[in-house]
Amino acid sequence: MPHTPTPAGRRSVAAFAAASLAGACGLTAAVFSTAAHAGGAPATLAYHVGSTGSDMIEPWLTVTNTGGSTLSLATVKIRYYFTADSAPSYQFACEWAQLGCGNVTGTVGTLASPTATADHYLEVGFTGGTLAPGASTGDLQLRLNAAGWAPVNQGNDYSFDASQTSYGPSSTITLAVDGAIVSGTAPGGNPTSPSTTPSTTPSTTPSTGGGNPSGVLFDDFSYTGPADPNLAAHGWAIRTGSGGPGVQNTWAADAFTFPADATAEGGHVMNLKASTDGTTAGTKQAEIDTTQQKFFEGTYAARVYFNDAPSTGANGDHVNETFYTITPDNSLYSEDDFEYLPNGGWGGPAQSMYTTTWYSADAMDRVTTDTTGSLQGWHTLVATVYGGTVTYFIDGKQVFSSTGKYYPRQAMTIDFNEWFIDLPFTGARTWDEKVNWVYFAKGVAQSPSDVQAAVDGYYSGGTHFKDTVPTS
Numbered sequence: 001m002p003h004t005p006t007p008a009g010r011r012s013v014a015a016f017a018a019a020s021l022a023g024a025c026g027l028t029a030a031v032f033s034t035a036a037h038a039g040g041a042p043a044t045l046a047y048h049v050g051s052t053g054s055d056m057i058e059p060w061l062t063v064t065n066t067g068g069s070t071l072s073l074a075t076v077k078i079r080y081y082f083t084a085d086s087a088p089s090y091q092f093a094c095e096w097a098q099l100g101c102g103n104v105t106g107t108v109g110t111l112a113s114p115t116a117t118a119d120h121y122l123e124v125g126f127t128g129g130t131l132a133p134g135a136s137t138g139d140l141q142l143r144l145n146a147a148g149w150a151p152v153n154q155g156n157d158y159s160f161d162a163s164q165t166s167y168g169p170s171s172t173i174t175l176a177v178d179g180a181i182v183s184g185t186a187p188g189g190n191p192t193s194p195s196t197t198p199s200t201t202p203s204t205t206p207s208t209g210g211g212n213p214s215g216v217l218f219d220d221f222s223y224t225g226p227a228d229p230n231l232a233a234h235g236w237a238i239r240t241g242s243g244g245p246g247v248q249n250t251w252a253a254d255a256f257t258f259p260a261d262a263t264a265e266g267g268h269v270m271n272l273k274a275s276t277d278g279t280t281a282g283t284k285q286a287e288i289d290t291t292q293q294k295f296f297e298g299t300y301a302a303r304v305y306f307n308d309a310p311s312t313g314a315n316g317d318h319v320n321e322t323f324y325t326i327t328p329d330n331s332l333y334s335e336d337d338f339e340y341l342p343n344g345g346w347g348g349p350a351q352s353m354y355t356t357t358w359y360s361a362d363a364m365d366r367v368t369t370d371t372t373g374s375l376q377g378w379h380t381l382v383a384t385v386y387g388g389t390v391t392y393f394i395d396g397k398q399v400f401s402s403t404g405k406y407y408p409r410q411a412m413t414i415d416f417n418e419w420f421i422d423l424p425f426t427g428a429r430t431w432d433e434k435v436n437w438v439y440f441a442k443g444v445a446q447s448p449s450d451v452q453a454a455v456d457g458y459y460s461g462g463t464h465f466k467d468t469v470p471t472s
Helices: 229-233 448-460
Strands: 043-051 058-065 076-082 090-097 104-115 118-126 140-146 173-177 180-183 216-219 236-238 270-276 286-290 298-306 319-326 335-341 352-360 365-372 377-386 389-394 397-402 413-420 429-442 465-467
Touching: 043 140, 043 173, 043 180, 058 076, 058 173, 090 104, 090 118, 090 365, 104 140, 104 365, 118 140, 216 448, 229 236, 270 286, 270 413, 298 319, 298 335, 298 413, 298 448, 319 429, 335 377, 335 389, 352 389, 352 397, 365 397, 377 448, 413 429, 429 448
Parallel strands: none
Antiparallel strands: 043 058, 058 140, 076 118, 076 173, 090 140, 104 118, 173 180, 216 429, 216 465, 236 286, 270 429, 286 413, 298 377, 298 429, 319 335, 319 413, 335 352, 352 365, 377 389, 389 397
Protein backbone atom coordinates (compact mmCIF):
# COMPACT_ATOMS: atom_id res chain seq x y z
CA MET A 1 0.00 0.00 0.00
CA PRO A 2 1.27 3.53 -0.70
CA HIS A 3 2.87 5.48 2.10
CA THR A 4 0.71 6.81 4.91
CA PRO A 5 1.84 9.87 6.87
CA THR A 6 0.19 9.92 10.28
CA PRO A 7 -0.13 12.61 12.94
CA ALA A 8 3.09 13.40 14.76
CA GLY A 9 1.20 14.27 17.90
CA ARG A 10 0.06 12.30 20.90
CA ARG A 11 -2.71 9.86 20.03
CA SER A 12 -4.37 7.12 22.05
CA VAL A 13 -5.05 4.81 19.12
CA ALA A 14 -2.97 3.51 16.23
CA ALA A 15 -5.58 3.11 13.49
CA PHE A 16 -3.79 5.26 10.96
CA ALA A 17 -2.75 2.84 8.21
CA ALA A 18 -5.60 3.30 5.76
CA ALA A 19 -4.94 6.49 3.81
CA SER A 20 -2.16 8.40 2.08
CA LEU A 21 -0.91 11.84 1.16
CA ALA A 22 -3.69 14.41 1.25
CA GLY A 23 -5.14 17.13 -0.93
CA ALA A 24 -8.17 19.27 -0.11
CA CYS A 25 -11.68 18.86 -1.51
CA GLY A 26 -14.34 21.54 -1.48
CA LEU A 27 -12.34 24.40 -3.01
CA THR A 28 -14.22 27.01 -5.00
CA ALA A 29 -13.42 26.73 -8.70
CA ALA A 30 -11.45 29.60 -10.21
CA VAL A 31 -12.20 30.06 -13.89
CA PHE A 32 -9.46 30.16 -16.52
CA SER A 33 -9.77 32.28 -19.64
CA THR A 34 -8.98 31.25 -23.20
CA ALA A 35 -7.12 34.45 -24.06
CA ALA A 36 -4.82 33.95 -27.05
CA HIS A 37 -1.04 34.00 -26.71
CA ALA A 38 0.93 35.82 -29.36
CA GLY A 39 3.01 33.52 -31.52
CA GLY A 40 1.01 30.35 -30.67
CA ALA A 41 0.70 28.27 -27.53
CA PRO A 42 3.57 28.89 -25.08
CA ALA A 43 3.44 25.32 -23.74
CA THR A 44 2.03 21.87 -24.45
CA LEU A 45 0.91 19.05 -22.19
CA ALA A 46 1.36 15.30 -22.59
CA TYR A 47 -0.58 12.65 -20.63
CA HIS A 48 0.12 9.00 -19.80
CA VAL A 49 -2.28 6.89 -17.73
CA GLY A 50 -0.50 5.37 -14.75
CA SER A 51 -3.23 3.19 -13.25
CA THR A 52 -6.43 1.85 -14.79
CA GLY A 53 -7.57 0.17 -11.58
CA SER A 54 -10.12 1.01 -8.90
CA ASP A 55 -7.79 1.87 -6.01
CA MET A 56 -6.30 5.14 -7.27
CA ILE A 57 -6.16 7.70 -10.08
CA GLU A 58 -2.70 8.18 -11.58
CA PRO A 59 -2.30 10.91 -14.20
CA TRP A 60 1.30 11.07 -15.41
CA LEU A 61 2.06 14.38 -17.10
CA THR A 62 4.77 16.43 -18.77
CA VAL A 63 4.84 20.10 -19.76
CA THR A 64 7.03 21.38 -22.60
CA ASN A 65 7.89 25.00 -23.34
CA THR A 66 6.92 25.48 -27.00
CA GLY A 67 7.31 29.26 -26.94
CA GLY A 68 10.25 31.39 -27.89
CA SER A 69 11.10 32.65 -24.40
CA THR A 70 11.69 31.29 -20.93
CA LEU A 71 8.54 29.93 -19.29
CA SER A 72 7.97 30.54 -15.57
CA LEU A 73 6.50 27.36 -14.07
CA ALA A 74 4.82 29.43 -11.37
CA THR A 75 2.42 30.61 -14.11
CA VAL A 76 1.48 27.08 -15.19
CA LYS A 77 -1.62 25.23 -13.96
CA ILE A 78 -2.91 21.82 -15.06
CA ARG A 79 -6.40 20.52 -14.33
CA TYR A 80 -7.46 16.87 -14.43
CA TYR A 81 -11.26 16.46 -14.13
CA PHE A 82 -13.04 13.55 -12.41
CA THR A 83 -16.14 12.49 -10.51
CA ALA A 84 -15.82 12.11 -6.76
CA ASP A 85 -18.31 9.21 -6.71
CA SER A 86 -19.25 8.67 -3.04
CA ALA A 87 -15.87 9.51 -1.51
CA PRO A 88 -15.97 12.36 1.07
CA SER A 89 -12.50 13.61 0.09
CA TYR A 90 -9.48 12.80 -2.01
CA GLN A 91 -5.77 12.85 -1.23
CA PHE A 92 -3.01 13.98 -3.59
CA ALA A 93 0.53 12.63 -3.83
CA CYS A 94 3.44 13.35 -6.10
CA GLU A 95 4.94 9.88 -6.39
CA TRP A 96 7.93 10.95 -8.49
CA ALA A 97 8.91 13.98 -10.50
CA GLN A 98 12.04 14.56 -12.55
CA LEU A 99 12.21 18.13 -11.26
CA GLY A 100 11.55 17.00 -7.65
CA CYS A 101 8.24 16.48 -5.88
CA GLY A 102 9.02 19.40 -3.58
CA ASN A 103 8.52 21.68 -6.59
CA VAL A 104 5.08 20.27 -7.46
CA THR A 105 1.79 21.22 -5.78
CA GLY A 106 -1.60 19.54 -6.04
CA THR A 107 -5.02 20.53 -4.73
CA VAL A 108 -8.51 19.17 -5.33
CA GLY A 109 -11.33 21.58 -6.12
CA THR A 110 -15.08 21.44 -6.75
CA LEU A 111 -16.52 22.49 -10.09
CA ALA A 112 -19.11 25.25 -9.87
CA SER A 113 -21.04 23.64 -12.78
CA PRO A 114 -20.66 19.86 -12.49
CA THR A 115 -21.34 17.48 -15.37
CA ALA A 116 -22.08 13.76 -15.56
CA THR A 117 -18.36 13.00 -15.88
CA ALA A 118 -16.80 15.71 -13.71
CA ASP A 119 -17.67 17.41 -10.46
CA HIS A 120 -14.11 17.84 -9.13
CA TYR A 121 -10.66 18.54 -10.50
CA LEU A 122 -7.06 18.06 -9.49
CA GLU A 123 -5.10 21.28 -10.05
CA VAL A 124 -1.35 20.77 -10.42
CA GLY A 125 1.04 23.68 -10.10
CA PHE A 126 4.66 24.47 -9.35
CA THR A 127 6.38 26.36 -6.56
CA GLY A 128 8.77 27.99 -9.02
CA GLY A 129 11.42 27.28 -11.59
CA THR A 130 11.64 27.95 -15.32
CA LEU A 131 11.76 26.08 -18.62
CA ALA A 132 13.97 27.26 -21.45
CA PRO A 133 12.45 27.16 -24.96
CA GLY A 134 12.07 23.51 -25.96
CA ALA A 135 12.69 22.20 -22.44
CA SER A 136 10.32 19.87 -20.57
CA THR A 137 9.50 19.21 -16.94
CA GLY A 138 10.02 15.50 -17.54
CA ASP A 139 7.82 12.97 -15.79
CA LEU A 140 5.29 14.14 -13.19
CA GLN A 141 3.96 10.88 -11.75
CA LEU A 142 0.94 11.91 -9.68
CA ARG A 143 -1.71 10.11 -7.65
CA LEU A 144 -5.17 10.68 -6.19
CA ASN A 145 -6.83 8.25 -3.83
CA ALA A 146 -10.16 8.41 -2.06
CA ALA A 147 -10.20 8.89 1.71
CA GLY A 148 -9.70 5.56 3.43
CA TRP A 149 -8.66 4.05 0.08
CA ALA A 150 -12.30 3.66 -0.92
CA PRO A 151 -12.77 2.29 -4.47
CA VAL A 152 -12.73 4.80 -7.32
CA ASN A 153 -14.53 4.51 -10.66
CA GLN A 154 -12.26 5.98 -13.30
CA GLY A 155 -14.56 4.89 -16.12
CA ASN A 156 -16.86 7.88 -15.57
CA ASP A 157 -14.07 10.45 -15.18
CA TYR A 158 -13.87 13.18 -17.83
CA SER A 159 -10.07 13.23 -18.10
CA PHE A 160 -9.40 9.48 -17.80
CA ASP A 161 -8.23 7.66 -20.93
CA ALA A 162 -7.35 4.00 -20.42
CA SER A 163 -5.91 3.78 -23.93
CA GLN A 164 -3.27 6.46 -23.28
CA THR A 165 -0.49 4.04 -22.27
CA SER A 166 2.27 6.26 -23.64
CA TYR A 167 2.70 10.01 -23.50
CA GLY A 168 0.52 11.99 -25.88
CA PRO A 169 -1.80 15.01 -26.04
CA SER A 170 -5.08 15.11 -24.12
CA SER A 171 -8.15 17.14 -25.09
CA THR A 172 -9.76 16.61 -21.67
CA ILE A 173 -6.95 17.87 -19.41
CA THR A 174 -6.47 21.63 -19.45
CA LEU A 175 -3.15 23.44 -19.42
CA ALA A 176 -3.20 27.12 -18.48
CA VAL A 177 -0.43 29.72 -18.56
CA ASP A 178 -0.98 33.05 -16.80
CA GLY A 179 -4.62 32.07 -16.20
CA ALA A 180 -5.39 31.39 -19.89
CA ILE A 181 -6.10 27.87 -21.16
CA VAL A 182 -3.67 27.02 -23.98
CA SER A 183 -4.63 23.37 -24.51
CA GLY A 184 -7.50 21.04 -23.62
CA THR A 185 -11.17 21.71 -23.01
CA ALA A 186 -12.80 21.86 -19.57
CA PRO A 187 -16.10 20.05 -18.91
CA GLY A 188 -18.90 22.15 -20.39
CA GLY A 189 -16.44 24.12 -22.53
CA ASN A 190 -13.80 26.73 -21.83
CA PRO A 191 -14.79 30.25 -20.70
CA THR A 192 -14.34 33.02 -23.24
CA SER A 193 -13.18 35.76 -20.87
CA PRO A 194 -10.97 35.93 -17.81
CA SER A 195 -12.60 35.47 -14.44
CA THR A 196 -12.36 38.17 -11.84
CA THR A 197 -12.90 35.64 -9.05
CA PRO A 198 -9.66 34.81 -7.25
CA SER A 199 -8.65 31.19 -6.81
CA THR A 200 -8.99 29.66 -3.38
CA THR A 201 -6.35 27.02 -3.98
CA PRO A 202 -3.39 27.15 -1.59
CA SER A 203 -1.14 30.11 -2.16
CA THR A 204 2.43 29.62 -3.32
CA THR A 205 3.51 32.85 -1.69
CA PRO A 206 3.60 33.34 2.05
CA SER A 207 1.05 35.38 3.89
CA THR A 208 2.68 38.38 5.52
CA GLY A 209 1.72 40.41 8.50
CA GLY A 210 3.69 43.40 9.60
CA GLY A 211 4.02 45.02 12.98
CA ASN A 212 5.36 43.78 16.24
CA PRO A 213 4.29 40.45 17.76
CA SER A 214 1.88 40.68 20.68
CA GLY A 215 3.85 38.01 22.49
CA VAL A 216 7.02 35.98 21.99
CA LEU A 217 8.34 32.60 23.11
CA PHE A 218 12.06 31.88 22.84
CA ASP A 219 13.91 29.01 24.46
CA ASP A 220 17.41 27.69 23.77
CA PHE A 221 16.92 24.76 26.18
CA SER A 222 19.58 25.70 28.73
CA TYR A 223 18.62 22.97 31.19
CA THR A 224 20.64 20.48 33.21
CA GLY A 225 18.45 17.46 32.50
CA PRO A 226 14.87 16.18 32.33
CA ALA A 227 14.41 16.77 36.08
CA ASP A 228 15.57 20.41 35.97
CA PRO A 229 12.78 22.38 37.73
CA ASN A 230 13.22 25.24 35.26
CA LEU A 231 11.97 22.99 32.47
CA ALA A 232 8.52 22.73 34.06
CA ALA A 233 8.66 26.34 35.26
CA HIS A 234 9.15 27.42 31.65
CA GLY A 235 6.09 25.52 30.53
CA TRP A 236 7.52 22.25 29.16
CA ALA A 237 6.50 18.68 29.98
CA ILE A 238 8.34 15.54 28.90
CA ARG A 239 5.89 12.85 27.97
CA THR A 240 5.93 9.60 29.94
CA GLY A 241 2.33 8.52 29.42
CA SER A 242 0.66 5.93 27.26
CA GLY A 243 -0.49 5.85 23.66
CA GLY A 244 1.00 6.44 20.25
CA PRO A 245 2.09 7.32 17.70
CA GLY A 246 4.61 4.62 16.89
CA VAL A 247 5.41 1.92 19.42
CA GLN A 248 2.66 2.25 22.00
CA ASN A 249 3.36 3.21 25.63
CA THR A 250 7.13 3.67 25.30
CA TRP A 251 7.60 7.38 26.12
CA ALA A 252 10.48 7.98 28.54
CA ALA A 253 11.88 10.97 30.44
CA ASP A 254 15.44 9.66 30.24
CA ALA A 255 15.22 9.92 26.44
CA PHE A 256 16.15 13.60 26.96
CA THR A 257 19.51 15.22 27.62
CA PHE A 258 20.73 18.82 27.28
CA PRO A 259 24.41 18.52 26.32
CA ALA A 260 27.02 20.98 25.10
CA ASP A 261 27.34 21.05 21.31
CA ALA A 262 29.93 23.12 19.48
CA THR A 263 27.87 23.05 16.26
CA ALA A 264 24.89 24.77 17.88
CA GLU A 265 24.26 28.48 18.21
CA GLY A 266 24.97 29.23 21.86
CA GLY A 267 26.88 25.95 22.27
CA HIS A 268 24.30 23.50 23.64
CA VAL A 269 21.16 21.63 22.59
CA MET A 270 18.19 19.57 23.66
CA ASN A 271 18.70 15.98 22.49
CA LEU A 272 15.80 13.59 21.86
CA LYS A 273 16.94 9.97 21.87
CA ALA A 274 14.79 7.18 20.49
CA SER A 275 16.25 3.76 21.21
CA THR A 276 15.20 0.17 20.70
CA ASP A 277 16.43 -3.40 20.58
CA GLY A 278 13.65 -4.35 18.20
CA THR A 279 11.14 -5.24 20.91
CA THR A 280 8.40 -3.14 22.48
CA ALA A 281 9.80 -3.77 25.94
CA GLY A 282 13.21 -2.56 24.81
CA THR A 283 11.98 0.62 23.10
CA LYS A 284 12.05 4.22 24.32
CA GLN A 285 10.56 7.13 22.38
CA ALA A 286 10.95 10.86 23.08
CA GLU A 287 8.37 13.66 23.18
CA ILE A 288 8.26 17.10 24.79
CA ASP A 289 5.31 19.52 24.69
CA THR A 290 4.37 22.92 25.99
CA THR A 291 1.97 22.58 28.89
CA GLN A 292 -0.13 25.52 27.76
CA GLN A 293 -2.32 25.38 24.67
CA LYS A 294 -1.92 29.06 23.79
CA PHE A 295 -0.27 29.23 20.36
CA PHE A 296 -2.45 30.11 17.41
CA GLU A 297 -1.80 32.66 14.67
CA GLY A 298 1.78 33.76 14.29
CA THR A 299 5.21 32.47 13.31
CA TYR A 300 6.62 29.16 14.57
CA ALA A 301 10.30 28.29 14.14
CA ALA A 302 12.96 25.90 15.37
CA ARG A 303 16.51 24.96 14.47
CA VAL A 304 16.67 21.19 14.35
CA TYR A 305 19.42 18.64 13.65
CA PHE A 306 18.20 15.58 11.73
CA ASN A 307 20.09 12.33 11.35
CA ASP A 308 20.00 9.96 8.38
CA ALA A 309 21.53 7.13 10.39
CA PRO A 310 21.46 5.97 14.01
CA SER A 311 24.10 7.16 16.46
CA THR A 312 24.66 3.52 17.45
CA GLY A 313 23.60 0.24 15.91
CA ALA A 314 22.43 -0.83 12.47
CA ASN A 315 20.55 1.47 10.14
CA GLY A 316 17.15 0.68 8.64
CA ASP A 317 14.53 1.90 11.11
CA HIS A 318 11.48 3.81 9.94
CA VAL A 319 12.02 6.61 12.41
CA ASN A 320 10.16 9.94 12.50
CA GLU A 321 11.97 13.13 13.60
CA THR A 322 9.55 16.03 14.14
CA PHE A 323 8.64 19.60 15.02
CA TYR A 324 4.89 20.29 15.14
CA THR A 325 1.93 22.03 16.75
CA ILE A 326 -1.27 20.31 17.85
CA THR A 327 -4.55 20.60 19.75
CA PRO A 328 -6.02 17.86 21.94
CA ASP A 329 -8.43 15.39 20.37
CA ASN A 330 -11.66 17.32 20.00
CA SER A 331 -14.05 18.66 17.38
CA LEU A 332 -11.70 21.56 16.56
CA TYR A 333 -8.65 19.35 16.06
CA SER A 334 -5.71 21.16 14.46
CA GLU A 335 -2.15 20.07 13.71
CA ASP A 336 0.73 21.47 11.62
CA ASP A 337 3.72 19.15 11.08
CA PHE A 338 7.31 18.97 9.98
CA GLU A 339 8.10 15.21 9.89
CA TYR A 340 11.44 13.91 8.58
CA LEU A 341 11.67 10.20 7.74
CA PRO A 342 15.30 9.44 6.87
CA ASN A 343 14.52 5.83 5.90
CA GLY A 344 10.99 6.48 4.70
CA GLY A 345 7.94 4.80 6.12
CA TRP A 346 4.50 3.55 5.14
CA GLY A 347 6.02 2.39 1.84
CA GLY A 348 7.30 5.88 0.98
CA PRO A 349 10.77 6.94 -0.17
CA ALA A 350 13.76 7.52 2.06
CA GLN A 351 14.80 11.03 3.08
CA SER A 352 11.25 12.40 3.03
CA MET A 353 10.18 15.58 4.80
CA TYR A 354 6.40 15.74 5.10
CA THR A 355 4.92 19.18 5.77
CA THR A 356 1.27 18.63 6.65
CA THR A 357 -1.75 20.61 7.79
CA TRP A 358 -4.43 18.48 9.48
CA TYR A 359 -8.18 19.02 9.69
CA SER A 360 -9.14 15.67 11.24
CA ALA A 361 -6.80 12.96 12.46
CA ASP A 362 -9.64 10.49 12.92
CA ALA A 363 -10.77 10.92 9.30
CA MET A 364 -7.17 11.21 8.04
CA ASP A 365 -8.22 14.51 6.47
CA ARG A 366 -5.21 16.68 5.74
CA VAL A 367 -3.10 18.24 2.97
CA THR A 368 0.60 17.52 2.68
CA THR A 369 3.64 17.55 0.46
CA ASP A 370 6.76 15.40 0.47
CA THR A 371 10.07 17.23 0.03
CA THR A 372 12.68 14.58 -0.74
CA GLY A 373 16.44 14.68 -0.26
CA SER A 374 18.81 14.31 2.66
CA LEU A 375 18.35 16.69 5.58
CA GLN A 376 21.31 15.35 7.54
CA GLY A 377 22.51 18.17 9.79
CA TRP A 378 21.12 21.47 11.04
CA HIS A 379 18.04 23.05 9.45
CA THR A 380 15.84 26.01 10.30
CA LEU A 381 12.13 25.22 10.06
CA VAL A 382 9.58 28.04 9.91
CA ALA A 383 5.79 27.90 9.63
CA THR A 384 3.59 30.98 9.46
CA VAL A 385 -0.08 30.72 10.44
CA TYR A 386 -1.63 33.97 9.35
CA GLY A 387 -4.49 35.36 7.29
CA GLY A 388 -6.03 31.98 6.55
CA THR A 389 -2.85 30.43 5.12
CA VAL A 390 -0.28 28.10 6.67
CA THR A 391 3.09 28.41 4.92
CA TYR A 392 6.05 26.09 5.53
CA PHE A 393 9.73 26.95 4.97
CA ILE A 394 12.90 24.87 5.21
CA ASP A 395 16.13 26.89 5.38
CA GLY A 396 14.34 29.93 3.98
CA LYS A 397 12.76 28.14 1.02
CA GLN A 398 8.98 27.82 0.89
CA VAL A 399 7.99 24.18 0.38
CA PHE A 400 4.23 24.10 0.95
CA SER A 401 1.16 26.11 1.90
CA SER A 402 -2.43 25.30 2.81
CA THR A 403 -5.62 27.28 3.19
CA GLY A 404 -9.40 26.90 3.35
CA LYS A 405 -10.39 24.38 5.98
CA TYR A 406 -6.75 23.31 6.25
CA TYR A 407 -5.92 26.01 8.77
CA PRO A 408 -5.84 25.73 12.58
CA ARG A 409 -9.19 26.31 14.29
CA GLN A 410 -7.99 26.92 17.83
CA ALA A 411 -4.87 27.44 19.93
CA MET A 412 -2.28 24.66 19.97
CA THR A 413 0.74 23.40 21.88
CA ILE A 414 4.30 23.38 20.51
CA ASP A 415 5.91 19.95 20.41
CA PHE A 416 8.89 17.85 19.36
CA ASN A 417 9.08 14.07 19.22
CA GLU A 418 11.10 11.20 17.79
CA TRP A 419 9.43 7.84 17.34
CA PHE A 420 9.52 4.52 15.50
CA ILE A 421 6.80 3.76 12.95
CA ASP A 422 7.53 0.05 13.38
CA LEU A 423 10.25 -2.32 14.58
CA PRO A 424 11.55 -4.07 11.46
CA PHE A 425 14.49 -5.96 13.01
CA THR A 426 16.18 -6.85 16.29
CA GLY A 427 19.43 -5.49 17.67
CA ALA A 428 20.19 -2.41 19.76
CA ARG A 429 20.28 0.99 18.05
CA THR A 430 19.84 4.65 19.02
CA TRP A 431 18.57 7.61 17.03
CA ASP A 432 19.16 11.25 18.00
CA GLU A 433 17.35 14.45 17.05
CA LYS A 434 18.77 17.73 18.38
CA VAL A 435 16.98 21.04 18.90
CA ASN A 436 19.02 24.24 19.17
CA TRP A 437 16.18 26.70 19.85
CA VAL A 438 12.45 27.27 19.41
CA TYR A 439 10.72 30.58 18.66
CA PHE A 440 7.14 31.83 18.34
CA ALA A 441 5.92 35.34 17.45
CA LYS A 442 2.22 35.85 18.11
CA GLY A 443 -0.04 37.53 15.55
CA VAL A 444 2.53 38.19 12.81
CA ALA A 445 3.90 36.34 9.79
CA GLN A 446 7.65 36.88 9.88
CA SER A 447 10.07 35.90 7.14
CA PRO A 448 12.75 33.29 7.90
CA SER A 449 15.37 36.05 7.86
CA ASP A 450 13.37 38.08 10.37
CA VAL A 451 13.12 35.01 12.59
CA GLN A 452 16.87 34.50 12.51
CA ALA A 453 17.48 38.16 13.28
CA ALA A 454 15.22 37.93 16.33
CA VAL A 455 16.94 34.78 17.55
CA ASP A 456 20.39 36.28 17.02
CA GLY A 457 19.27 39.22 19.12
CA TYR A 458 18.37 36.96 22.03
CA TYR A 459 21.74 35.23 21.89
CA SER A 460 23.68 38.49 21.67
CA GLY A 461 21.72 39.82 24.65
CA GLY A 462 22.37 36.71 26.73
CA THR A 463 18.68 35.70 26.82
CA HIS A 464 18.09 31.94 27.13
CA PHE A 465 14.35 32.02 27.72
CA LYS A 466 11.51 34.46 27.19
CA ASP A 467 7.75 33.90 27.22
CA THR A 468 5.37 36.82 26.89
CA VAL A 469 2.67 34.95 24.96
CA PRO A 470 -0.66 35.51 26.74
CA THR A 471 -2.66 32.49 27.79
CA SER A 472 -5.80 33.69 26.00
